[in-house]
Amino acid sequence: MKRRTLVGGIAAAAAAAAAVPGTAAPRRIGMSDVDRLQRRFTEIIASDHRHGGQLGIEQQAVALANEALNLQNAGSATQRVRSNLYACAASFRSSAMWAAIDSRRYDDAQQHMREAQALAEMSGDQAIKFRIWSHTGTMYRHMGRPADALAANYVARGLHITRRDPMFASLGLARQAAIQGVAQERTGTCRAIDQAQEAMSRADSHAYRPVWMLAFYDQAELDSLALSAYLSLGAYQTAEFHAHRCLSALRPHMIRSRAIATTRLAHAQLAQGDADAATGTAMQVSVDAATQHARVSRMLQEFGAALRATAPGSPLARLWTEHAATWRTPA
Template sequence: MDTARNVLLEEWMREHGHSSNTMAEAVNRAVEQLTGRPGGCDGSSVRAWKSGRIQWPKALTRRVLEEVTGVPITALGFAPRSRAQPAPAVPEQEDPDLKRRTLVSGGIAAAVAAAAAAPGSAPRRIGMADVDRLQYRFTEIIASDHRRGGQVDIEKRAASLADEALNLQNSGNASQRVRANLYAAAAAFRSSAMWAAIDGRRYDEAKAHMREAQALAEMSGDQAIKFRIWSHAGTMYRHMGRTADALAANDVARNLHIARRDPMFASLGLARQAAIHGAAQDRTGTRRAFDQAGDAMDRADPAAHRPTWLVAFYDPAELNSLALSAYLALGDYPAAELHAHRCLSTLRPHMVRSRAITTTRLAHAQLAQGDIDTATKVAMTVPTAAATQHARVSRMLGEFGAALRAKAPRSPFVDTWTEHTAAWRTTA
């Protein structure tokens, strides 16, 4: 039987600079960290994954691949043979982005069109396979967010997929379980559109997505997606400077049953509460909430099943990132710098957007302590794409430049920074 190449794995490896051999080395290191025994993967194993000869690796290998990449196994192009396989390789002359758009607008929408195209025919049966296809698209949205967060195209694509999920509701018959899952998928996509708008500082759009996401989540009954939406709302209001509203929204998330049942959800709710306390200048509340968030994370079962969106980003690095934000807002710059270094040392490779944000905040903490040389050099390591295209990073770097000029107006580092930002404008 012919096999299709695993183009998603190949794309991830190409983007992160991995050959088959270096990918095998990374997998073996992760196996040894997990089991205490060296892994037995080599370049030929990776080539077998890429060629499609091995479509569903063993359980340990799947777990390790998720650890190494920070991406769910299905988002790397793997699937059991009994499940629908990823699309075949894109011909060399075909634009991969166009291919993805075609899959989004064609794959799911074609099912809707087919159901409506034959008046008088029996309605098609909507099943969990349709939900699985939507979930596969959701992992792509999550991956795009971590690479290029805040972009309008991610927001629009997520909103479009939410509409696709709702269209499926009307395209045929489905069980109550399937319908609940379709509403949950639509809510998940809409919450990703909401987050992209928040990350891009488009708050009016974010609030509109939030209202739709909340309604869909209620119809789904899915506690995890309700948590995500209300937790995002808390972050949105924190960025807007509305700390009372931020605490109220975050409390809705923290009081959901899932946060009482799973310490990892409780930890995220507490960590974001601490960041809000920092923005509100509540030092005691900040310290207490972060201590509680760390304790909850330590209690969480690492093997428990959790949704893709949570697994993809919440870990000790994110906890330290939120601490960095809080202590920077409080003006405790040594503590902020400490948490920045802790975050950067454990940040997973796919967290490109988070690395740019953390690096920028680190430069602010160093500048505030008078370490102008180091701060300038650190700020200059932020990639041009993030510096010019991500709204939050662009704003923070603009504030860094203003603070640098105010702190050391005649310093040669001001000239260095000015030249550097001019180069951004010519290469962006």
């Protein structure tokens, strides 16, 4: 409701300004306006990697998407500028979508998805189309709908950009592997991971790519998706291998990703019977991630339940219970 109020206020203010008689002639909208919005998009990306799917990030992204759309009617512009404004709006909506996915608010995520897809079509931007459809696949994977997830991811993988740039092909294949892991397709999972690795090896490190891609997709992210896939398959030793490789290569700004990979590593260690190592690993997750990030919180709750089931009443189980209790204790 707050988000709708905010967006409605922005739209109403723009309409009121346009309706005032005697105002100056519409100004020229140019690439400097697009550049300003793209700088704000970079800030949204950085905030997402630090904090994960927070409602505030989602609301800010929606407001910026509407700011980009309001510019369409604020003055004259070339078709190139208008296409870029639609791409900016689609980019912001895709970030709102991701924030909602990350915090497990899937109804909101699907609303953002529909808006983002329409805007991306009007922009003609292949990269943002890929991001939106790839996020859609991830959303359905988290919702436990692997068939829909694969269908959405195939749309992303079918875009021309995956043939022009092997890095996009690699990301599409790595996310396919994570989906196939949920679907328990062991052979397909392993094949997709190998193909994702091969595609990454062919990618030109100097090629131009959008900021959202540069900010997160690298070897560490490929290993993170492989970790997720093998954990779903119950291949815990292989999952642990990819977890260690991911954590050793993650860039410092990937705070949310580090918390997720660390939690998944703890699950892989516990499933192999190493409760001591698993508990120590899980306790490395920061309090902020454990309490403010919905995906991490749920995975840690599942870890605690699995630990208590594995070693009920043990010192380790009590240690974990005491540790988790501190998250709920006011400072």
